[in-house]
Amino acid sequence: VCTNHLFPRADTCTYCAAPDPEPVELTGPGTLWAWTSVTAPPPGYLGDVPYGIGVVEFPEGIRVISRLTESDPTTLFLGQSMDLRIVPLHDDVVTYAFAPAS
Amino acid sequence: MTGVAITGVGLHPFGRFDGTTTTDLGVVAVRRALAEAGVGKGGFQAAFCGTAYGGVATGHRVLSRLGLTGAGVPIVDVEAGCASGSAALMLAAAAIRGGQYDTVLVFGVDKMPKGIIRSSFFEPWQEEAGLAATPSFFALRAQRLALTSGVTKDHLARVVVKNRRHGVANADAMYRKETSVEEVLASRVVCEPLHLFMLCSPNEGAAALVLRRDDLVSSPPVRLAAAVLRSHVPGSVLSESTPLSGLTDDDVPAPTALAAAAAYEESGIGPTDLDVVECQDTDAARELQSCEELGLCAPGGSADLLDSGATTLGGRQPVNASGGLLSKGEPLGASALGQVVDLVRQLRSECGERQVDGARTALSHTVGRGANAGVVILTR
Numbered sequence: 001v002c003t004n005h006l007f008p009r010a011d012t013c014t015y016c017a018a019p020d021p022e023p024v025e026l027t028g029p030g031t032l033w034a035w036t037s038v039t040a041p042p043p044g045y046l047g048d049v050p051y052g053i054g055v056v057e058f059p060e061g062i063r064v065i066s067r068l069t070e071s072d073p074t075t076l077f078l079g080q081s082m083d084l085r086i087v088p089l090h091d092d093v094v095t096y097a098f099a100p101a102s
Numbered sequence: 103m104t105g106v107a108i109t110g111v112g113l114h115p116f117g118r119f120d121g122t123t124t125t126d127l128g129v130v131a132v133r134r135a136l137a138e139a140g141v142g143k144g145g146f147q148a149a150f151c152g153t154a155y156g157g158v159a160t161g162h163r164v165l166s167r168l169g170l171t172g173a174g175v176p177i178v179d180v181e182a183g184c185a186s187g188s189a190a191l192m193l194a195a196a197a198i199r200g201g202q203y204d205t206v207l208v209f210g211v212d213k214m215p216k217g218i219i220r221s222s223f224f225e226p227w228q229e230e231a232g233l234a235a236t237p238s239f240f241a242l243r244a245q246r247l248a249l250t251s252g253v254t255k256d257h258l259a260r261v262v263v264k265n266r267r268h269g270v271a272n273a274d275a276m277y278r279k280e281t282s283v284e285e286v287l288a289s290r291v292v293c294e295p296l297h298l299f300m301l302c303s304p305n306e307g308a309a310a311l312v313l314r315r316d317d318l319v320s321s322p323p324v325r326l327a328a329a330v331l332r333s334h335v336p337g338s339v340l341s342e343s344t345p346l347s348g349l350t351d352d353d354v355p356a357p358t359a360l361a362a363a364a365a366y367e368e369s370g371i372g373p374t375d376l377d378v379v380e381c382q383d384t385d386a387a388r389e390l391q392s393c394e395e396l397g398l399c400a401p402g403g404s405a406d407l408l409d410s411g412a413t414t415l416g417g418r419q420p421v422n423a424s425g426g427l428l429s430k431g432e433p434l435g436a437s438a439l440g441q442v443v444d445l446v447r448q449l450r451s452e453c454g455e456r457q458v459d460g461a462r463t464a465l466s467h468t469v470g471r472g473a474n475a476g477v478v479i480l481t482r
Contacts, residue, residue: 004337007347014336014345034340036241036293043220044229053238055339061350063339065242067232073294078249095231 005062029101030056032080033063037071046090056082056098069099076100106195107322108480109314110139111443114211116307116430117276124156127308128164128211131436135209135310136170143170146312147203149177150194152186152210153435160211160435183223183342184382185331185468186210187309187438188476192329194313204318209310210440212433219304223344223471233346237301237385241293243340244387248295251402253390255295257409259286261386262299262428264414269425271455274440276305276431300386305431309439311446324449327369327463328479332361333472342473357475358382358395358467365465365477366397373397376419376479377461378448380441382469383426392467393421396477415456423448423456438476441466449482 002016005024013021035054041047052068054076069085070076081101089095112134114127128151136142151161161177171177182189187210194206224234247253263283269275281299289298316322335341335357339348342357366372373396381396383389390404398419399407407413413421424430424444427437445464447453462482469475 004349005347034242034245036238036245036295038232038235038238038293039291040218042218042229042232042235042238044224044226044234045232046230047232051232053232053235053242055242057350063348063350065233065339065346065348089231093230 005060007062007064026058026060026062029081029083030058030064030098032076032078032082033057035068035073035076037073054098067095067097069097104199104201105316106198106326107314107316107319108311108324108326108446109319109322110135110137110141110312111446112138112310113274113440113443114308115274116305116433116436116440119306124160124211124213125163125167127213127306128160128209129167131211131308131310132164132168132207132209135312136207139312141205141312144173146175146205146207148175148194148197149207149209150190151177151179152190152439153179153212154181154183154186155212155214156435161209164209164211182331182474183472184384184432184434184437184470185474185476186435188329188468188478189331189474191439191442191478192331195326195329198313198315205312205314207310207312208439209308210436210438211308212435213306214304214433221471237293237296239340239344240301240385240388241296243391244295244385246340247387247391251390251394251404253387253405255287256283257390257405258295258300258386259283260408261383261389262286265383265422265426265428268415268423268456269429272425272429275425275429276303277429296385296387302384302427303431305433307433307436307440309436309443311439311442324446324480324482326478327371327481328365328477330361330365330368330477332357332364332475335360335473342470356395357473358392358469358477361475361477362396365479369479371463371479371481375463376465377463378423378445378458379419379421379465379467380424380426380445381421381467383422383428384432384470386428389421389426392469396465396467415458420458423453423458438466438468438478441468442478442480445480449480
């Protein structure tokens with residue numbers, strides 16, 4: 001059994017194939033490691049454009065790729081503190097996204 | 103060990119061909135390769151067909167149209183994303199080396215939907231949430247390359263200018279017009295830092311090769327020295343496996359680096375021995391990242407490599423002398439074999455204005471969804 005963290009939750013570890021990885025809560029805030037903005041709607045997408053997407057890094061040694069609440073890439077910076085939010089996507093559907101920490 | 107010779111190649115040009123079917127495109131490439139090799143019905147014992155969007159029994163449809171299926175020759179379609187053709191080549195070469203077959207037909211064909219590639223790879227919720235936008239993954243990799251290798255937007259634009267200039271002399275390419283740094287940077291931003299002209303177009307085309315045991319060929323013109331596929335390696339959040347998470351460990355090997363290391367070992371040819379390279383330039387940054395992963399320069403050295411002019415035609419080690427995917431476009435199943443066909447022509451000194459003088463060794467590289475990375479090495 002390895003000590004790697006994976007997201008989303010899965011019934012088998014991607015890294016060592018161990019069954020039933022232990023759920024843990026990541027300590028926050030995360031820090032921004034990469035980011036961009038999507039300007040045209042990709043196939044199957046039901047939200048608005050432009051929207052931000054980026055990679056947020058956590059002290060536990062995991063990087064998570066996610067929507068960002070900020071869609072203007074020029075306002076973001078490397079290592080910026082990021083908090084997790086639940087945000088509207090379309091109609092009554094919500095999703096997760098990272099926002100610059102206030 | 104038995105060696106593998108390439109005795110015939112054929113292409114259907116890459117582009118958009120309204121009113122044709124996938125089968126139509128495959129037929130053209132296969133017919134040309136078989137004619138070059140002087141092989142007809144009964145002349146090959148197996149066929150492998152790379153395709154990602156062709157649908158069920160794509161290879162069978164092409165060969166039955168050509169009347170080449172009568173003896174029940176096994177036909178296997180191979181899907182490995184952008185590396186489908188490399189995977190088909192690996193299987194065919196292994197079968198010949200293992201003594202199973204003397205002569206094998208390998209071809210690849212696709213007719214891609216227009217626009218951003220929709221891939222069944224993603225779960226529907228990921229598409230719905232905007233986490234399946236292929237150019238966004240390219241852009242995130244490009245931004246990291248900017249941080250680790252000093253790659254600027256100007257470098258990205260100059261990759262496009264270089265490859266499009268190379269493509270002018272390639273009759274099989276989709277875009278055959280030069281562009282400028284200014285024009286590239288004036289095209290719309292798709293995902294910062296990537297502008298529209300920095301992204302290759304999914305399109306249509308086919309490529310085919312005939313492989314034969316080299317001891318049955320008198321003075322083979324071109325030999326297949328290695329054909330390697332390496333697939334999914336967990337750990338990198340920006341890997342072509344497009345996971346939703348990865349590790350902060352930056353030493354996770356890239357599938358391309360693993361495939362290249364295996365191909366260099368198998369062939370006894372190292373990165374400095376290569377005279378000409380075709381690599382995955384799905385976007386401009388990917389070419390630079392590929393150069394680093396293939397060992398054409400040190401890690402972090404791809405911007406300097408471009409600046410040196412080494413990868414431009416006339417330079418020390420031209421990269422994408424065909425114009426690359428940025429000029430040719432990318433029909434997934436035909437992409438890798440299209441590179442190999444072009445490199446065979448380079449090694450046979452048939453490339454005219456874009457010929458790399460005296461080319462004796464060549465490398466083809468594709469990487470994409472899965473992840474799947476293919477590296478092929480050719481010699482003459």
